[in-house]
Amino acid sequence: xxxxxxxxxxxxxxxxxxxxxxxxxxxxxxxxxxxxxxxxxxxxxxxxxxxxxxxxxxxxxxxxxxxxxxxxxxxxxxxxxxxxxxxxxxxxxxxxxxxxxxxxxxxxxxxxxxxxxxxxxxxxxxxxxxxxxxxxxxxxxxxxxxxxxxxxxxxxxxxxxxxxxxxxxxxxxxxxxxxxxxxxxxxxxxxxxxxxxxxxxxxxxxxxxxxxxxxxxxxxxxxxxxxxxxxxxxxxxxxxxxxxxxxxxxxxxxxxxxxxxxxxxxxxxxxxxxxxxxxxx
Numbered sequence: 001x002x003x004x005x006x007x008x009x010x011x012x013x014x015x016x017x018x019x020x021x022x023x024x025x026x027x028x029x030x031x032x033x034x035x036x037x038x039x040x041x042x043x044x045x046x047x048x049x050x051x052x053x054x055x056x057x058x059x060x061x062x063x064x065x066x067x068x069x070x071x072x073x074x075x076x077x078x079x080x081x082x083x084x085x086x087x088x089x090x091x092x093x094x095x096x097x098x099x100x101x102x103x104x105x106x107x108x109x110x111x112x113x114x115x116x117x118x119x120x121x122x123x124x125x126x127x128x129x130x131x132x133x134x135x136x137x138x139x140x141x142x143x144x145x146x147x148x149x150x151x152x153x154x155x156x157x158x159x160x161x162x163x164x165x166x167x168x169x170x171x172x173x174x175x176x177x178x179x180x181x182x183x184x185x186x187x188x189x190x191x192x193x194x195x196x197x198x199x200x201x202x203x204x205x206x207x208x209x210x211x212x213x214x215x216x217x218x219x220x221x222x223x224x225x226x227x228x229x230x231x232x233x234x235x236x237x238x239x240x241x242x243x244x245x246x247x248x249x250x251x252x253x254x255x256x257x258x259x260x261x262x263x264x265x266x267x268x269x270x271x272x273x274x275x276x277x278x279x280x281x
Contacts, residue, residue, distance in 0.1 A: 001241055001246045001250050002250070003249075003275055005020065006032070006251045009033065009205070010253075011255070011259060011260040015035070016044065017034055017049060025058070030058065030059060032053070033061045033251060034060060034093065035063070036066060046090075050092065060094050062249065065136075069121040087129060088132065090134060097202050097249075098202075099176045101139040102118065104147050105152060106152045109152060111154060123169075133172075136202065137175055137201075137202025140158065140161045140181055141156060142157065142182065143181075143184040158182075162194060175195065178205040179233075180232055182237060198247055200244075203249055204246065204251070205251050206234060207223045207232065207255070208223060208225060209223055209224065210224060225252065225271060234278045238278070
């Protein structure tokens with residue numbers, strides 16, 4: 001596994017790769033996440049991006065799925081029709097990892113209906129990505145609070161996510177593993193044994209959780225830098241990734257207001273220091 005840099009995951013969206021690469025190099029990152037929608041819209045030349053990464057010795061760490069599969073059918077079909085263009089763009093750069101997340105509840109669709117929607121829509125997405133040699137990682141959202149008060153619960157742990165991955169059944173399916181969601185869902189070190197191997201892990205996120213808040217009250221979008229509080233079992237999480245021989249990017253995703261209040265270079269330096277502190281020796 002290697003240390004990945006992502007300005008958007010640190011809370012600074014809308015930045016382009018050319019502006020982020022110098023900071024990634026300055027802070028000794030090994031790979032970088034690419035906002036494919038913004039780069040594509042900016043007419044950034046994918047071959048120039050590939051060349052920049054090669055010259056900078058940075059791995060292309062992946063991109064977020066540019067398809068809204070959760071809402072209106074019309075929007076989904078519109079986005080799906082554009083996906084091959086994004087895939088070609090990603091392939092020219094050399095990116096082969098794409099990720100998205102699964103909301104853990106729904107106000108109108110029961111589990112069975114919501115499962116069918118996800119299976120049908122994400123299977124079509126997965127098949128398109130597969131045609132271009134792009135792996136596809138799904139993330140479960142673990143905090144119980146994110147299901148509280150909702151009419152219908154949905155996928156929110158490893159077992160239910162693995163069922164969906166197996167039902168989709170394409171060769172490129174896998175998991176985005178997030179340390180916060182792993183803990184909030186009550187997963188243990190033994191649960192890593194349920195993951196068949198390193199090809200099943202597409203990406204990893206690390207972070208921490210606020211002190212003094214019961215698991216049942218932890219909020220998804222209120223977290224901290226990895227190692228800041230010790231609430232999240234980060235060493236155990238890394239040990240699990242190591243047991244799978246995970247070889248992909250690890251990103252800091254802290255959802256931290258104090259971090260976002262910093263100027264960007266200082267935020268990058270602070271996040272990297274937190275990552276270095278918890279990184280396995």
